[in-house]
Every structure is written in structure tokens, then in C-alpha cells.
Amino acid sequence: AYRLPQMLPDAERLLFFSENSEGSGVHVFDSVTKQSRLVKATSAEAFFVEPGFLIYALDGNLLAQPFDIQRLELTGSASPIASDVYYDTARDYVNAGISSSGTLVYEIVRSPARYKLAWMTREGGRTLLSVDPQPLVDAVLSNDGRRVAATLAGSRNENSMIVIDLERGIRTPLGDPRTT
Numbered sequence: 001a002y003r004l005p006q007m008l009p010d011a012e013r014l015l016f017f018s019e020n021s022e023g024s025g026v027h028v029f030d031s032v033t034k035q036s037r038l039v040k041a042t043s044a045e046a047f048f049v050e051p052g053f054l055i056y057a058l059d060g061n062l063l064a065q066p067f068d069i070q071r072l073e074l075t076g077s078a079s080p081i082a083s084d085v086y087y088d089t090a091r092d093y094v095n096a097g098i099s100s101s102g103t104l105v106y107e108i109v110r111s112p113a114r115y116k117l118a119w120m121t122r123e124g125g126r127t128l129l130s131v132d133p134q135p136l137v138d139a140v141l142s143n144d145g146r147r148v149a150a151t152l153a154g155s156r157n158e159n160s161m162i163v164i165d166l167e168r169g170i171r172t173p174l175g176d177p178r179t180t
Contacts, residue, residue: 001018001019002016002017003016003017003045004017008048009050010069013029015028015046016028017046017093024041025039025042028072030072039067039072039074040065045093047098048069052066053065053066054067055098057085057094057096058078060085060087060109061082061085062080062104063080064081065078065079082106085107086106086108094106095107112153112154113135114134115133115136116129117136117148129166131164134150134162135153135154136151136153137151137153137159146166147164147166148163148164148166149161149162149163149174150164160174161173
């Protein structure tokens, strides 16, 4: 995938985000040489800001790192400029922008809503279960009524799956345990 292009000030080169077999990252393309190369290995887009910075997200922070526009490479250390920045893992973008005057706007990470599970009778009566509230996207009850398979929402648009043992209140992650 090649996307999120941004022309650099000389109008002959552009930054773009790419996901490929070598990994994800921000690349620069030179329209004169017709060559592109990796500038920053990252899992989300980045954007150039005058007088010479590459802005990108890492671990919920927005960072600014000096970028040499002539050599097309990062120089110096990255400095945090904002925290709790929303990053969409499904689309690999950061919902942020910065003006030429340096004004930054960004979306703050939101915690997903948490819901309680409840038994409902045919008559409409409801009994809350003794399971901690969960950030549920959806849930399916097992045939024996003892377990629930559920999709949980993450704060950065990532989902994970768990099985909840309703009798013991135990959550068992399905897949990568770091995401549950």
C-alpha cells in the first residue's frame, strides 16, 4: 500500500507512507530520479513541517524530529510535542495536523465505553452478572450458557477477543494477549 502523500517545499519530492514486505514506514520519492527510499521505519504516516521537521506518532505521543530537506534524512533526536494522540491502527494514520505557523491540532485518545453483561428473562426482567464492565463491541453466549465470546474495543481502534467464564468471572484472551 502506498498512501498519504505530501509534497515537500521544492515540489519535486514527496513523502508518503508505505506498507510492504520489508516493513512499514515513511518514504521520500524524488520525481527527478524516479527513486524512493525509506526515511523513517514507523507504523503510521508522518508529515513534514517547516523549517525542517518530520512529525510522527510513537507510543501515543506525537514527536518532532529534525529533517534535513536537502539530504532527505532525519538528524538529531526526536522531541515529544503532544501526548495521548489518537492513532488508528486499522488505517495507520494519526489524526493530527499542523499549520505553517506551528499551530497543532490533534484528536485525543478516547477510552471505549464499558458495558455490563446481564441476564434477561422472557418477561423482560434483568439481572446484572458479577463480571466487571467490559469495552464490548459484541458478545455471543455459548450454547450451555456458561461462557461468552466477546470482541473488546481498544482506545486506538484495535479490537481483541476474549472468552468470559460467567461462573468464575475469568477472562481468557484469544490471540495475542498483549491486546486484551
